[in-house]
Amino acid sequence: MLLSGNTILITGGTSGIGRALAEAFHQRGNRVIIAGRRQALLDEISAAHPGMQGMPLDADDARAVGAFALEIGERFPDLNVLINNAGISKPEDFTANSVDLSAARAIIQTNILGVLEITAALLPTLERQPASTIITTSSGLAFMPRANFPTYCASKAFLHSWLQSLRFQLRKTPVEVLELIAPYVQTELTGQSQAADPHAMPLADYVAEVMQMLEQPIPPSGELLARRAEALRWAEKNGEYEQLFSARNGR
Ligand SMILES: NC(=O)c1ccc[n+]([C@@H]2O[C@H](COP(=O)([O-])OP(=O)(O)OC[C@H]3O[C@@H](n4cnc5c(N)ncnc54)[C@H](OP(=O)(O)O)[C@@H]3O)[C@@H](O)[C@H]2O)c1
Numbered sequence: 682m683l684l685s686g687n688t689i690l691i692t693g694g695t696s697g698i699g700r701a702l703a704e705a706f707h708q709r710g711n712r713v714i715i716a717g718r719r720q721a722l723l724d725e726i727s728a729a730h731p732g733m734q735g736m737p738l739d740a741d742d743a744r745a746v747g748a749f750a751l752e753i754g755e756r757f758p759d760l761n762v763l764i765n766n767a768g769i770s771k772p773e774d775f776t777a778n779s780v781d782l783s784a785a786r787a788i789i790q791t792n793i794l795g796v797l798e799i800t801a802a803l804l805p806t807l808e809r810q811p812a813s814t815i816i817t818t819s820s821g822l823a824f825m826p827r828a829n830f831p832t833y834c835a836s837k838a839f840l841h842s843w844l845q846s847l848r849f850q851l852r853k854t855p856v857e858v859l860e861l862i863a864p865y866v867q868t869e870l871t872g873q874s875q876a877a878d879p880h881a882m883p884l885a886d887y888v889a890e891v892m893q894m895l896e897q898p899i900p901p902s903g904e905l906l907a908r909r910a911e912a913l914r915w916a917e918k919n920g921e922y923e924q925l926f927s928a929r930n931g932r
Pocket of ligand 1: 692694695696698716717739767768791818819820863867868870871
């Protein structure tokens with residue numbers, strides 16, 4: 682994809698990776714629309730970046746997604762990039778006496794069904810363009826779970842599989858399908874401490890790497906694999922899966 686002149690919708694654009702991508706694309710001369718639930722942040726971020734638009738969206742609400750897509754089609758008929766980035770992460774304990782599935786339900790709703798709903802609703806607009814791109818944020822954890830985040834990791838493994846099928850189904854259309862395989866990054870995804878965790882990649886460095894990857898020829902796999910996620914992505918192929926799983930999760 683070209684890195685300027687696009688009309689780009691970024692879900693989860695109110696914070697973390699989505700916000701930083703929105704700012705990077707805006708700086709490079711793209712029309713950027715950010716979406717999320719926190720109206721105050723949509724207002725603040727769009728005001729700080731003249732031309733950027735903020736649109737409220739709860740990806741968990743299928744009816745709202747339909748109305749949102751209709752509005753996008755009317756206001757931004759030239760939309761040619763969708764960045765499916767909204768996501769949540771919560772730990773879960775399946776050894777508890779009474780297992781609480783509320784976190785699992787919420788994660789499946791936002792990280793899986795939300796992505797499918799938005800993609801399906803916006804595909805007609807994307808398919809009308811001469812060239813368009815869907816970028817979806819998965820994770821290195823799609824390939825090697827952190828065992829205390831079971832449904833979160835599985836949701837990203839779901840996206841990895843689903844994106845391969847989507848890419849294949851759309852191969853004869855103008856829509857390219859990319860997977861952003863993110864490493865552990867300093868955002869508030871799991872709470873404030875993650876944003877200051879020295880083991881996590883600084884957000885600005887990660888977004889700079891994403892923009893660099895987008896400048897290079899895209900591999901046929903459609904995977905934008907961050908260097909810091911390579912060990913997880915290739916652990917099985919490299920015969921290191923069990924060793925790395927134990928090293929990361931304990932015994
Ligand atoms: N940070 C990491 O280490 C890491 C690693 C791999 C992958 N990722 C993925 O990167 C993506 C962005 O996460 P982040 O790390 O930047 O965390 P973040 O700062 O918490 O961002 C999450 C974004 O998702 C939005 N969101 C959550 N639920 C939503 C809903 N129901 N409807 C609409 N928007 C919703 C939030 O906006 P509102 O609250 O305003 O709705 C927020 O903008 C996620 O998909 C995450 O799984 C992150």
